Amino acid sequence: MNSVVTVRGLAHRYGRYPALERLDLEIRPGVTAVLGPNGAGKSTLLGLLSTGLTVQCGQIRLDELDSRRDTTRYRAALGFLPQTFTLPTNLTVAEFLTLTAWHRLVPRAERALAVRAALEAVDLLDRADTKISRLSGGMHRRVGIAQAIVNQPRLLVLDEPTVGLDPRHRRELRTLVRTLSTDRAVVVSTHLTEDVAAIADDVVVLDEGTLLFAGSLTELTGGGIEAADIDAAYDALTMGEVRR
Amino acid sequence: MSVLRVALLRGSALFGVPVMIVLGIIAGQRGADSWSVDWFWATGQLQQHGVLLVPLTTALAAWDASRNRRLGTALLYRTYPRSPLASALLDATGALLAGLAGWATTFLVMALNVRGGGHPYWSVVLLGAFGFIPAALVGVVAGRYLPRYLAPPVTAALVWLGLAFGSSSTKDVVARLSTVDRQCCDVYTEPVPTTIAGQWLWLAAIGLAAVAVLSWPRLPHLVPGVLGSAAALATALVLISSTGAQLTRPRPPQGEACRTEGEVTVCMWPEHAHDVDAWVAAAATFRARFADLGQLPTLFIENGLRSPSSGAVSIGPVRAYQSPEDLVASLAYSLVPPAPECAAIGNGGYGFFPAATTRSLLNGWIRYRLQATAPSVSLVPPEDVPALDRLRALPADQQAQWYHAVVEAHRDCSTNPPRVP
Structure with missing residues (x-):
C-alpha cells in the first residue's frame, strides 16, 4: 500500500539535547501506533508531524506536500488532537467546530456540511447545539476528535487520545479511531499496549530518540496480536534484545 | 453560522460590550456638567474619555489573545493553516467591538447633552474612534507575547500612562502623539488639519507595527507591515513638526449674536446666541449694583469674537451649573x-x-x-x-x-x- 506520509532523515534537538535522531519512516493508511517510554521522542515526532514543532533537519512529506515548504497546504490536510487542551465551554459543539473549520481553511460554502460530517463521525449529531460545558468527559474527547477531522484530513495525529478515559469510553474511542482510519493515515501516540492491540495496523517503537522498530503489528509480535504479545515484544526491543 | 459571531461569543465581547456601554454612559456624563456648551467644546471632551476606554479595550484584546495559552490550545493553534494574522484579527474583534460600543455610547450621551450649536470636528472625533483599532491590535500583540495573565493589566496600565501623562505633557509633540486632543476645541478655535492628519498617521503606524509583529514569521505580511509603519511614522512626525505641534488655531468669526438694552450691549458667537439674554440681564444687574463706582463697562463680548477693545468685558457660554447670580458675580470680578x-x-x-x-x-x-x-x-x-x-x-x-x-x-x-x- 502506498505511503501517506514519508519521513526522511528527521532529527530534532532541544538546545543541546537530542530528541530525535535521523528518523526514516513510511506511514501508510490505517492506524500507526507510536510506542515508547517517557523521553523516547514520541511527543517530538507527533509535534513535527503536526507542524506544532518546526522541522530542524530532515523532511516530512504528506503525499506530495512538504511540511516546511508547503506548510499551509500541509496543515490544511492535517488533523491534530493534542494530549491536553481545554474546549471553549461557552460555545455549542457546532459553534466550536465551525470556528475550527474556519481555522482549517474549510471553504465557507462547505463549512456547515463539514461540521455535520464530523459530528456524524463521532456520533454527536444530536448534541450539535449543546453547550460544551454540558458534555461528559467522554463526549469532550469525541468533540476533540471531531475538531481534528472537520477538514477531512489525510493525516490525523492523535496524542494519547485515551488517557484519562474510563474503560467504556476508551473502548468507544478505539472503535472510533478504527473507523476513522479507513480512508486516511492515523498516527496515535500511546503508552497503552491494549490500545495498540485494539487499533493499530502498524507500530513505531522509539527509545531515546532512536527508531527501534517500524512495521506491522504482526511483524512486531511475530504473529501475536494480544497486549501480552506486544508487551513482550516491546520489552525485548527496549531492553536491546531485538533491533531492526 | 458566522465565524465572526462564534468568535464574538467565545471572546470578551459578551461581557465587554455591556460593561463598556455602561462606562460610556458614565464617561459621557462625567465632566460635562450635565450638558455641553457647544459641539466644538464637546469634541475635546469626547477625546478625553478615550483615556478611560482605550486602555480597557487593549486589556480586553490582550485577554482574548492570551486565551490559547491560558487554555493550553497554543500548540493546536500552531497547527492551523489559517494565517496567524487572520486569527489575531479575529481575536481582536470582540475587544474592538466593545471599545467602539463604549465610544459610541459616550458620543451619543454627549450628543444628547449638547446645548449650543456648531458641529463636531469630525477629523478629531473620528480620530478617537480610529484609535481603538491600534489599541486592540497592541492588546493582541501583548496577549500573544507577554505573560498570559499579566498581559491585560500591564498593557492597560502602560496605555493609560501613555494617554494620561502624554496628553498632559508640556512638550507639544508628546501631547499630540498621545492623540488625546482634550484641548480641542472651543467656539473660537478650530483644529489644525495638518496636525490632525499627522495624528491619524501616527495611529496607523502603531496599528501597522502591531500587524507586522503579528505576522511574524510570515515575511510576505511582515515586510509590508514594517515598511508601511515606518513610512506612516515618518510622515506623521513631519506633519506634526511642520505645524510646531499646534493643535488649534483661531476660528474666524462668522457673524455675531448681539443685543443692546439700555446702555448694555452683549455680543456672542452665533452658536451661543441663546445665552445673550442671560448675559444682558446679568450685565444690567451688575451695573446697577456697582453704579456707585462711576463709569462701568457697557460692552460685553465673547472671546475671539473681536479683537480686544478697551473697556469690553469678556464673557463666555453659560454653563449648566451657573445661576443668574453666578453670571453677575463673574462680571463683578472683572472689577x-x-x-x-x-x-x-x-x-x-x-x-x-x-x-x-x-x-x-x-x-x-x-x-x-x-x-x-x-x-x-x-x-x-x-x-x-x-x-x-x-x-x-x-x-x-x-x-x-x-x-x-x-x-x-x-x-x-x-x-x-x-x-x-
Missing part, C-alpha cells in the same frame, strides 16, 4: 484689576507688587457687594476680617474712593495701596 506688567514673571503669573497685598481684601469686598448679608469671616481670610469690617462700615462713596485707589495702585510696581480708614 479686580490685572496685575501690572512690571510684575509679570511669565506663564501668566506675577511676582510681588505693593498692591498685591490688597487683592484678597478687594475680592472679599466684591463678594460683600454681591451678598451684603454674608459675614466678613466667610468672605476673606482671617487676617483681613477687621479691614473688611471697617470697609463695610464706611459710607458708599468712601468705599468707592478706596476701590479707585486700589485700582490706581495696580498700575505700577511702586505705588502703595490705600489703607482702610
Whole structure:
C-alpha cells in the first residue's frame, strides 16, 4: 500500500539535547501506533508531524506536500488532537467546530456540511447545539476528535487520545479511531499496549530518540496480536534484545 | 453560522460590550456638567474619555489573545493553516467591538447633552474612534507575547500612562502623539488639519507595527507591515513638526449674536446666541449694583469674537451649573484689576507688587457687594476680617474712593495701596 506520509532523515534537538535522531519512516493508511517510554521522542515526532514543532533537519512529506515548504497546504490536510487542551465551554459543539473549520481553511460554502460530517463521525449529531460545558468527559474527547477531522484530513495525529478515559469510553474511542482510519493515515501516540492491540495496523517503537522498530503489528509480535504479545515484544526491543 | 459571531461569543465581547456601554454612559456624563456648551467644546471632551476606554479595550484584546495559552490550545493553534494574522484579527474583534460600543455610547450621551450649536470636528472625533483599532491590535500583540495573565493589566496600565501623562505633557509633540486632543476645541478655535492628519498617521503606524509583529514569521505580511509603519511614522512626525505641534488655531468669526438694552450691549458667537439674554440681564444687574463706582463697562463680548477693545468685558457660554447670580458675580470680578506688567514673571503669573497685598481684601469686598448679608469671616481670610469690617462700615462713596485707589495702585510696581480708614 502506498505511503501517506514519508519521513526522511528527521532529527530534532532541544538546545543541546537530542530528541530525535535521523528518523526514516513510511506511514501508510490505517492506524500507526507510536510506542515508547517517557523521553523516547514520541511527543517530538507527533509535534513535527503536526507542524506544532518546526522541522530542524530532515523532511516530512504528506503525499506530495512538504511540511516546511508547503506548510499551509500541509496543515490544511492535517488533523491534530493534542494530549491536553481545554474546549471553549461557552460555545455549542457546532459553534466550536465551525470556528475550527474556519481555522482549517474549510471553504465557507462547505463549512456547515463539514461540521455535520464530523459530528456524524463521532456520533454527536444530536448534541450539535449543546453547550460544551454540558458534555461528559467522554463526549469532550469525541468533540476533540471531531475538531481534528472537520477538514477531512489525510493525516490525523492523535496524542494519547485515551488517557484519562474510563474503560467504556476508551473502548468507544478505539472503535472510533478504527473507523476513522479507513480512508486516511492515523498516527496515535500511546503508552497503552491494549490500545495498540485494539487499533493499530502498524507500530513505531522509539527509545531515546532512536527508531527501534517500524512495521506491522504482526511483524512486531511475530504473529501475536494480544497486549501480552506486544508487551513482550516491546520489552525485548527496549531492553536491546531485538533491533531492526 | 458566522465565524465572526462564534468568535464574538467565545471572546470578551459578551461581557465587554455591556460593561463598556455602561462606562460610556458614565464617561459621557462625567465632566460635562450635565450638558455641553457647544459641539466644538464637546469634541475635546469626547477625546478625553478615550483615556478611560482605550486602555480597557487593549486589556480586553490582550485577554482574548492570551486565551490559547491560558487554555493550553497554543500548540493546536500552531497547527492551523489559517494565517496567524487572520486569527489575531479575529481575536481582536470582540475587544474592538466593545471599545467602539463604549465610544459610541459616550458620543451619543454627549450628543444628547449638547446645548449650543456648531458641529463636531469630525477629523478629531473620528480620530478617537480610529484609535481603538491600534489599541486592540497592541492588546493582541501583548496577549500573544507577554505573560498570559499579566498581559491585560500591564498593557492597560502602560496605555493609560501613555494617554494620561502624554496628553498632559508640556512638550507639544508628546501631547499630540498621545492623540488625546482634550484641548480641542472651543467656539473660537478650530483644529489644525495638518496636525490632525499627522495624528491619524501616527495611529496607523502603531496599528501597522502591531500587524507586522503579528505576522511574524510570515515575511510576505511582515515586510509590508514594517515598511508601511515606518513610512506612516515618518510622515506623521513631519506633519506634526511642520505645524510646531499646534493643535488649534483661531476660528474666524462668522457673524455675531448681539443685543443692546439700555446702555448694555452683549455680543456672542452665533452658536451661543441663546445665552445673550442671560448675559444682558446679568450685565444690567451688575451695573446697577456697582453704579456707585462711576463709569462701568457697557460692552460685553465673547472671546475671539473681536479683537480686544478697551473697556469690553469678556464673557463666555453659560454653563449648566451657573445661576443668574453666578453670571453677575463673574462680571463683578472683572472689577479686580490685572496685575501690572512690571510684575509679570511669565506663564501668566506675577511676582510681588505693593498692591498685591490688597487683592484678597478687594475680592472679599466684591463678594460683600454681591451678598451684603454674608459675614466678613466667610468672605476673606482671617487676617483681613477687621479691614473688611471697617470697609463695610464706611459710607458708599468712601468705599468707592478706596476701590479707585486700589485700582490706581495696580498700575505700577511702586505705588502703595490705600489703607482702610
